[in-house]
Amino acid sequence: MAEKEIHNFQAETKELLDLMIHSVYSNKEIFLRELISNASDAIDKLKFEAIGRPELLPAGEELCIELETDAQKRTLTIRDNGIGMSRQEVISHIGTIAKSGTREFLHKIRQSENKDRSGELIGQFGVGFYSAFMVANKVELKTRRADGEETTYWSSTGNGSYEIYTEEGGRRGTEITLYLKEVDPENGIEDYTNTWVLERIIKKYSDFISYPIKVKVKENEKDESQFKWKTVNSMKPLWQRAKSEVKEEDYREFYKHISHDWNDPLKYLLYKAEGRIEYTALLYIPKKAPWDFYYQSYRSGLQLYVKKVLISEALEDLLPRYLRFVKGVVESADLPLNISREMLQQDRHIVAIRKGLTNKLLSFFQEMLNKERELYYDFYREFGNALKEGVNSDFENKDKLQNLLLFPSSNSEKGLTTLKEYVERMHPEQKEIYYILGESRQLLENSPHTEAVRQKGYEILYLTEPVDELILQAIGEYEGKKLKALGKGELVLDEKEKEKKESQLKKAEKDYEELLIWLKEHLKDYVRDVKLSQNLISAPACLMAEELDFSPHLEKILKRQGERFEKTKKILEINPNHELIKGFAGSLKGRDKEILKELATLLLGYAFLTEGAELPDPVAFNKALVNLMARQLQAKVA
Ligand code: ADP
Ligand code: MG
Numbered sequence: 001m002a003e004k005e006i007h008n009f010q011a012e013t014k015e016l017l018d019l020m021i022h023s024v025y026s027n028k029e030i031f032l033r034e035l036i037s038n039a040s041d042a043i044d045k046l047k048f049e050a051i052g053r054p055e056l057l058p059a060g061e062e063l064c065i066e067l068e069t070d071a072q073k074r075t076l077t078i079r080d081n082g083i084g085m086s087r088q089e090v091i092s093h094i095g096t097i098a099k100s101g102t103r104e105f106l107h108k109i110r111q112s113e114n115k116d117r118s119g120e121l122i123g124q125f126g127v128g129f130y131s132a133f134m135v136a137n138k139v140e141l142k143t144r145r146a147d148g149e150e151t152t153y154w155s156s157t158g159n160g161s162y163e164i165y166t167e168e169g170g171r172r173g174t175e176i177t178l179y180l181k182e183v184d185p186e187n188g189i190e191d192y193t194n195t196w197v198l199e200r201i202i203k204k205y206s207d208f209i210s211y212p213i214k215v216k217v218k219e220n221e222k223d224e225s226q227f228k229w230k231t232v233n234s235m236k237p238l239w240q241r242a243k244s245e246v247k248e249e250d251y252r253e254f255y256k257h258i259s260h261d262w263n264d265p266l267k268y269l270l271y272k273a274e275g276r277i278e279y280t281a282l283l284y285i286p287k288k289a290p291w292d293f294y295y296q297s298y299r300s301g302l303q304l305y306v307k308k309v310l311i312s313e314a315l316e317d318l319l320p321r322y323l324r325f326v327k328g329v330v331e332s333a334d335l336p337l338n339i340s341r342e343m344l345q346q347d348r349h350i351v352a353i354r355k356g357l358t359n360k361l362l363s364f365f366q367e368m369l370n371k372e373r374e375l376y377y378d379f380y381r382e383f384g385n386a387l388k389e390g391v392n393s394d395f396e397n398k399d400k401l402q403n404l405l406l407f408p409s410s411n412s413e414k415g416l417t418t419l420k421e422y423v424e425r426m427h428p429e430q431k432e433i434y435y436i437l438g439e440s441r442q443l444l445e446n447s448p449h450t451e452a453v454r455q456k457g458y459e460i461l462y463l464t465e466p467v468d469e470l471i472l473q474a475i476g477e478y479e480g481k482k483l484k485a486l487g488k489g490e491l492v493l494d495e496k497e498k499e500k501k502e503s504q505l506k507k508a509e510k511d512y513e514e515l516l517i518w519l520k521e522h523l524k525d526y527v528r529d530v531k532l533s534q535n536l537i538s539a540p541a542c543l544m545a546e547e548l549d550f551s552p553h554l555e556k557i558l559k560r561q562g563e564r565f566e567k568t569k570k571i572l573e574i575n576p577n578h579e580l581i582k583g584f585a586g587s588l589k590g591r592d593k594e595i596l597k598e599l600a601t602l603l604l605g606y607a608f609l610t611e612g613a614e615l616p617d618p619v620a621f622n623k624a625l626v627n628l629m630a631r632q633l634q635a636k637v638a
Contacts, residue, residue, distance in 0.1 A: 004165040007091070009156075017158045020133040028188040030262070031135050032198070033205035034128035035078045035176060037257050039065045040209045042082025042174060044310040046146055049083065051309065051337055056146045064212040066229070067202075069193040074180045076192050081173035084145040087152040087166050094129060094141065094154060094162075128260065133158045135189055136178035143174040202232045205253045209233050210308070237308075239282035239329055243270055255284045258303055259327040263287050266379055267368065268328075271360050277352050279332035283361065286325060289382040293325065300324030304344075305331040317345050318354055322390035323361060325383050330357070362400045369404060369418070377416070380406055388471050402475050407468065408441065410460045419478045422459060429494070432484040435461035437469040437551040439612045448539035448610055449487035455537060456493055460486070466554045473548065487611065489547035491535055501534050508532055508576040515574075515585040522600050523572065526616045533573035540578040541607045543570040552613035572607055595631075598624035 009017065043063045050057035057063075066079040085093065132139050140155040151170030156162035183191045190197050195217045202213050212231040219226035238246055238254050255265040265284040272280050283302075292298045300321075301314030308331075318330055335349050344350055365387075369376045380387075390401045406416035411425065422433055434453050438444045444462045453460055463469060472483045484491070492498055509516070512532060520530040527543070536542060545551075549568060550558065558565065574581050584599065605621040608614070615621050 002165045002167055004163055006161050006163055008161045014160050017130055017133055020130045021158050023134050026188040028131075028134045029190065029192075029201050030205065031131040032078075032192070032201050033253070033256070034131045036065060036202070036206045036209060036213060038128060039078060039080035039082060039174065040206075040211060040257070041313075042080050042084065043211050044313075045083040046081075047309050048311065049146065053147075062212070064214055065209070066214050066216070067198055068216045069195060069198070071193040074193060075177050076180060076198075077175060077177045079173065079175040081171070082146075084148065084173050085143045085152065086145045086148050087150070087164070089145070090141070090143060090152050090154050090164065132176070132178055135192060136180055138179040140177040140179075141174065142170070142177075144170045144172050146172050199230075199232050204249070206257070207233045208236070208238045208250055208254045209257070210235055210237055237305075237329075237331070239270065239280045239331060251282075254282070255327065258329060259284065259286065261286055261290075261327075265327075266375070269360070269364050271357075273353075273356050277332070277334050277349055277356075279330055279334070279353055279356075281328060281330045281353075281357060281360075283326050283328035283357070285379060285383075286327060287378070287382070289325060293386075298324065302327070303329045304335075305329060306335045306337050307333055309337060311335070311337070312344065315344065315350075317350050318357060319361075320354065320358055320390070320394055322386050322393060323358065325386055326361065358394070358397065362397060362404070365404050366400070377406075380416075385467065388467055391471055392474055398475075402478065405471070407435070407461045407463060410445075410454070410462060417459075417461070419475075422461070423479050423481060425459060426481070427456075427458060430456075430458050431495075432482045433461070433478060434458060434484050434486055435463055435468075435472055436486040437463040437466070438553050440464060443610075443612050446610075447487070448536055448542040451537045451539060452491070452493055452535035453486060458493075464553075466557045469551055469554050485547070485551070487542070487551070488545045488549060493535070505532055505534060505576075512574075512576060512581075512585055514588055515581075518588060518596075519572070519574075519600055522597055523604055526569065526604060527572040528569040529571045531571055531573050532576045536573065536575035536578070538578075539575060539610065540580045541572060541574045541603055543607045543611060543613070544573050545570050552611055556614070572604060574603075595627075598627055602628065 008014075043065075046057060046063070061081070063081060066077075068077045068079070069075065070077075138155065138157045140153070142151060142153050144151040150166045150168055152164065152166050154162055154164050178192075180192055181189055183189055192198065195215050198215050202215070206213060212235060213233045214229040214231050216227050217230045218224070219228050238250060251268050252264050255268065256262060259265075264287060266287045267285045269283045269285075270281070271283070272278075281302075290298065299314055300319075301312070301316040301324075302318045303310060304312040304315045304318065315330075316324070319326055330353060332349065332353065335347065365376075365379070368379065384406065387401055387404050391398060391405070394401060403418060403420055406418060407422075409417045409422065411417055411422075419433065426433075434450075436444050436447060436449055438447065441462050441464060444450065444460075444464075450460055461472075463472075469485070472485070475483060477483060509532060516530050516532070520527075523530065531544075533542065546568060549570075550565070555565075555567065576582075580603075584596075584603075587596065601617070601620050601624040605615050605624075608616060
């Protein structure tokens, strides 16, 4: 016999195990789902490897999962004749958590107030095997890889270390024995040596597993030696069955099996494509975006079956990148079985399937938006940004994608609007779709840029998500209506009034000529020009940008991310009808020039602050402000 070695778990694994052992997660029976799911994965892998190496799978051998119990010893054994593991694989898959992000995961758990969230978080990391420690004091594993010579024995009580040794020979596959904790219904631990209990759990979570799950049951209550193997699951792949035949729970459990998510899915979609290329797809939308969704490490892709064999566990090419949140299975008989990964990527079938699935999903989302608005909000909160990625990358489907976007609007306090709904509500004489981006809704609702539009009673999209500005710029026009950013470029609200306004402005320009020249000279370091405004109503001044400039909010964010860009100076527009501006023009002669300069600094600062931008010269602004206050108080005292 080979020597037994004791290995310590890495620190993170230890912490995870601790978490499992002391878990207050009440739904402990799911450990069985996890172990059966692993056994099923292992058989899938064997079948796949056997395509190229038929000797791995002796003819006539039945691939199955077996469960055996011993009430006296309080053990439960789960056995499969799948791919098995080499010693090295046991160490790297079972002994350590190789998955990136474990640290972040543990950090999240530590922070989370609600301990029961551990289940949800654990699920996201696919630490399925460790769930055995929720119900067992000790776990033994015995495994031989299909192409290996030796059996590896592994065991642990979950207390920081595990024991491992190997021996020549043994049967192919993996056998896991749990030394069960005391039955404790209050803490969700049932008697897992009772085959009735096992049958119920298997039916509940693992019915669709495509290999027989056999439980060793007593033939006769009195005679211990009489037993039989009873197949508990129905084994039919869900996607091949009619919807009416399948229970909702089965769809949900299947999702957990393939996605390694412990939450229910938000929605699923069963699709059979007929015609030139035939395939079936069972697709799921998760409820929550995984923590690593926006990281490079995020594992996307759909399972691909060809003639009942799992060819790829996560084939990314079946969907465009922006739909990477979709989980599921695709089965097609049209693909060759022994196709290589490299070939898959360019295969015309795969390209056609991707196109078909994308179309199907986009209309599925549209239907959800039309018919289940609340649910769509939940979906959009999690994956809206992914759809926005699509607007910028999937030009073929841009029209469909832009119909799926939602924006906050002045039309409603909480609800979100689509561009289509906005256009439907537009006034007959309204020509453009108005939007503005800033840090908060409150800031935008009080922005001088929105005054004239609000007075007209036109709707405004109040955007606070920086990416929305880029998206709307990319869309440019919707149903022939220009998407117009307020505060950028010329704003013409009424063609008929345009001429009248312009001639008024011409006249006013004469009266304000001197002030405009003086302000322009004094503020030339900060603004490109000083002009009279056509659109301001109650505000004395504002800043106007060029049509394609970024808003201050987006600028700030890009700057924080270390992006470099040329900041162009803006135009200061002043309101010729405002008492303050009139007063300013009137005091230009005679007044102390230093005081006027300070007032100009304050006016400029006001314009920057109202749009949530940083002050161009905070020191000068503060000085001017303090001097103003001092003068004001002196005047009162005197
Ligand atoms: P996941 O299934 O999400 O990968 P698990 O913790 O359930 O995570 O399993 C970890 C790994 O251990 C699996 O990916 C697999 O490589 C290996 N493994 C677990 N159970 C078996 C088994 N019955 N046969 C072969 N390999 C297994
Ligand atoms: Mg697993």
